[in-house]
Amino acid sequence: MVGGHDLATRIRRLYLPLAAFLVLMLFPFYWMLITSIKPNRELYNARIMPLIVHQPTLKHYVDLLTETNFLTWTYNTMLVAVVTTAVSVVLGTMMAYPLARMRFPGAAVVAIGVAATYLVPQPLLFIPMSDIINRLELGNTLTAVMLTYPTLLIPFCAWLLMGYFKSVPRELEEAARIDGASRFQAMVRIVLPLCTPGLLSAGIFAFTLAQNEFLYALIFLAKSEVRTVPVGAITELIRGDVFYWGQLMAAALLGSVPVAIIYSFFVDYYVAGLTAGAVKN
Amino acid sequence: MAVGPASIARPAPVAGRPITLRGLLEREGVFSWIMLTPGVLFLLAFVAYPFFYGIFLSLEEHPVARAGRFVGFANFVILAHDGVFWQVTRNTFMYVAVTTVFKLLGGFAMALVMNQSFRGRNLTRAFLLLPFIVPTALSTVAWMWILDPTFSIVNWLLVHGGVITSGYSWLGNASLAMWSLIVVNTWRGMPFYGITLLAGLQTISPDLYEAAAIDGATTTQRFLYVTLPVIKPVLIIVTMFSVIFTFGDFQLIYALTHGGPANATHVFSTWAFDIGMSGGQLGMGAAVALAILPALVVLIVGLTIYLRRE
Numbered sequence: 001m002v003g004g005h006d007l008a009t010r011i012r013r014l015y016l017p018l019a020a021f022l023v024l025m026l027f028p029f030y031w032m033l034i035t036s037i038k039p040n041r042e043l044y045n046a047r048i049m050p051l052i053v054h055q056p057t058l059k060h061y062v063d064l065l066t067e068t069n070f071l072t073w074t075y076n077t078m079l080v081a082v083v084t085t086a087v088s089v090v091l092g093t094m095m096a097y098p099l100a101r102m103r104f105p106g107a108a109v110v111a112i113g114v115a116a117t118y119l120v121p122q123p124l125l126f127i128p129m130s131d132i133i134n135r136l137e138l139g140n141t142l143t144a145v146m147l148t149y150p151t152l153l154i155p156f157c158a159w160l161l162m163g164y165f166k167s168v169p170r171e172l173e174e175a176a177r178i179d180g181a182s183r184f185q186a187m188v189r190i191v192l193p194l195c196t197p198g199l200l201s202a203g204i205f206a207f208t209l210a211q212n213e214f215l216y217a218l219i220f221l222a223k224s225e226v227r228t229v230p231v232g233a234i235t236e237l238i239r240g241d242v243f244y245w246g247q248l249m250a251a252a253l254l255g256s257v258p259v260a261i262i263y264s265f266f267v268d269y270y271v272a273g274l275t276a277g278a279v280k281n
Numbered sequence: 282m283a284v285g286p287a288s289i290a291r292p293a294p295v296a297g298r299p300i301t302l303r304g305l306l307e308r309e310g311v312f313s314w315i316m317l318t319p320g321v322l323f324l325l326a327f328v329a330y331p332f333f334y335g336i337f338l339s340l341e342e343h344p345v346a347r348a349g350r351f352v353g354f355a356n357f358v359i360l361a362h363d364g365v366f367w368q369v370t371r372n373t374f375m376y377v378a379v380t381t382v383f384k385l386l387g388g389f390a391m392a393l394v395m396n397q398s399f400r401g402r403n404l405t406r407a408f409l410l411l412p413f414i415v416p417t418a419l420s421t422v423a424w425m426w427i428l429d430p431t432f433s434i435v436n437w438l439l440v441h442g443g444v445i446t447s448g449y450s451w452l453g454n455a456s457l458a459m460w461s462l463i464v465v466n467t468w469r470g471m472p473f474y475g476i477t478l479l480a481g482l483q484t485i486s487p488d489l490y491e492a493a494a495i496d497g498a499t500t501t502q503r504f505l506y507v508t509l510p511v512i513k514p515v516l517i518i519v520t521m522f523s524v525i526f527t528f529g530d531f532q533l534i535y536a537l538t539h540g541g542p543a544n545a546t547h548v549f550s551t552w553a554f555d556i557g558m559s560g561g562q563l564g565m566g567a568a569v570a571l572a573i574l575p576a577l578v579v580l581i582v583g584l585t586i587y588l589r590r591e
Contacts, residue, residue, distance in 0.1 A: 013394075013397065014394065014397050014399060017390070017394045018394055018395075018399075018405065021391055021394065021409060021475075022405070022408060022409065024468070025408070025409050025411065025412050025468070025471075025472065026408060026411065028412070028420060028423040028424060028427060028468070029411065029415075029420075029423070031423055031426065031427055031434060032423045035423075035426060043432070044432065046431075046432065046437075050432075050434055050437055051434075091319055091320040091323065092320070094316045094317065094319060094320055095316070095317055095320040095321070097316055098309075098312070098313035098314075098316050098317055099317075102309045102312070102313045103309055104309050104310040104313040104314065105310060106314075107313070110317060110321060113321075113324065113329075114324070115585070116581070117324050117328040117329070119525055119577075119581050119584075120328060120332060121525070121526065121528060121529025121550075121573070121577070122529055122531065122550075123529050123531055123549060123550035123553055123554075123570050123573065124332065124335060124529075124570050124571065124573065124574065124577075125328065125331045125332060125335065126553075126554070126557075126558075126570075127335060127338065127553065127557040127558070127563055127566045127567045127570055128331040128332070128334040128335040128338055128563075128567060129327075129331045130557075130558065130563075131334070131338070131345075131563060132330075132331060132334070134345075134346070147327060148327065150323065150327075151323075151324070151327045151328050154320055154323065154324065155324070155328075158320070182303070182306065182307060183306065183307055183309075183312045184306070184312070208414050211416050212416045212417055212418075214416075214417065214418050214531070214532035214535075214536075215531050215532060215550075215554075218535075219558060229416070229419070230416050230417075230418035230419055230532070231418070233418065233419060233422060234418055234422070234535075234536050238422075245426050245429075245432075248422055248426070249422070249423065249426065251419075251422075252419040252420070252422045252423055255416060255419045256415045256416060256419055256420075259414055259415060259416065260411070260414070260415065263407075263410075263414050264407065267403075267406075267407045267410075268403075270410075270414070271406070271410070271476060271480070274410075274473070274476060274477060274480075275476070275477050275480035275481075
């Protein structure tokens with residue numbers, strides 16, 4: 001029997017700090033959840049103990065889905081995220097492959113260019129970008145955000161995938177080419193399948209980044225019908241003097257669900273992508 | 282697709298052999314550039330062009346939807362004489378510096394705690410990362426409610442815990458608002474540090490610790506002379522990236538305080554948004570946004586040099 005001393009040490013070094021971190025990180029989500037199912041008479045009465053729900057209700061969810069454009073926003077968000085993720089993973093792969101595995105004139109310049117575009121922050125681009133989108137007459141269309149999100153996602157995908165592509169031994173590709181495969185066939189049939197984890201990481205990351213995008217959507221999407229969930233929630237559900245917190249928390253929770261589901265299925269790929277190098281914070 | 286039989290190995294190109302399309306596509310240079318072209322064109326059109334157009338705009342007086350007028354460095358001169366500009370500069374640097382220290386220390390502590398073996402570690406890791414993956418605007422909305430002037434749960438806990446007698450206005454008071462932003466940014470970014478540093482810690486061989494222990498090293502010495510040196514590269518890269526992206530932070534501040542009260546929490550990005558978008562002064566807005574460039578260039582060059590050296 002290992003004495004109580006070891007257990008005490010373990011509580012002090014592991015369980016207590018771990019519990020503190022978990023409470024700190026997860027409390028806002030708990031708060032979102034219970035706020036979204038509290039009736040207004042509990043939410044706005046300072047004398048009622050706020051940490052638990054006394055009489056849960058789904059009223060805020062019903063109101064959110066019937067009285068606001070939340071479902072349209074969700075559809076817009078998903079559509080934009082799926083399209084931009086697909087475009088970015090494909091174009092990112094096409095850029096990363098030669099950069100990681102080939103020697104050609106201009107390689108160094110392109111590599112530096114990709115790194116630079118990855119690190120250029122959005123605030124540096126959004127004002128000129130708004131003028132460009134206006135001149136293209138794309139304001140209030142989802143095309144505007146579908147064109148602008150990949151500016152963040154393509155360099156990210158290329159950056160992440162270069163590491164994976166470099167790890168595949170050149171001999172495998174050479175063997176395939178000796179057997180008559182073209183460069184393209186060697187890529188699609190030999191190298192890419194071996195890099196499936198990398199492609200999954202890039203896709204999941206790009207998807208969460210696309211769901212998280214806010215600035216371009218805020219600038220380009222001024223009509224309610226074309227808005228995404230984050231912008232719709234911030235601009236339309238916060239209504240000055242009215243008590244709206246239940247509905248707002250319901251929107252925040254439901255808006256986080258798609259990302260959370262994808263994340264829970266692929267958490268290992270997500271962490272792999274996170275630690276594979278560098279990541280948008 | 283035309284795949285030759287496996288038995289026919291393609292001979293090396295011989296001088297005088299006619300150039301075929303297929304032969305051309307097999308050249309590394311041609312193949313590479315065909316693959317690169319769509320992405321390169323896209324990035325040139327939607328990153329490089331706006332970037333340089335932004336520099337051009339910053340030299341103009343350019344009200345939205347009207348033609349611009351070249352004014353040279355007038356916008357920058359006006360900014361240099363504007364007290365708000367310097368306040369925004371101080372805000373930005375304080376925001377970046379303090380959150381970085383908090384995220385780094387908190388994340389390191391998180392990584393060290395998580396680097397012990399226990400049941401359910403992967404599940405715990407998944408939960409700890411949640412603040413980082415959930416859309417920032419949505420989690421920030423939860424923080425608005427947590428910090429609400431009337432119904433703040435933080436105030437409720439502090440009052441009922443006997444720490445204070447009446448609640449604070451977390452987002453309404455100038456200095457408290459900045460600290461509130463710092464707390465929320467730390468909450469969101471700390472797991473990123475924690476999980477990447479944990480991955481770094483897990484590459485340290487237990488043999489190293491054993492050897493150090495045999496040599497009589499204390500826990501502190503093992504941390505200083507084994508853990509830190511090994512994890513230093515990860516630490517530096519994670520921090521540099523985090524700093525670069527915190528400089529560009531917009532949505533958390535926009536959602537939580539809009540830069541207020543009275544510019545107390547404006548950073549370059551939110552102030553540029555106010556001037557360029559809400560105020561419609563594209564030229565001045567572009568000039569404000571460009572003000573982060575010098576700090577950014579220093580960071581990016583530093584990072585590049587460090588990565589080259591590794």
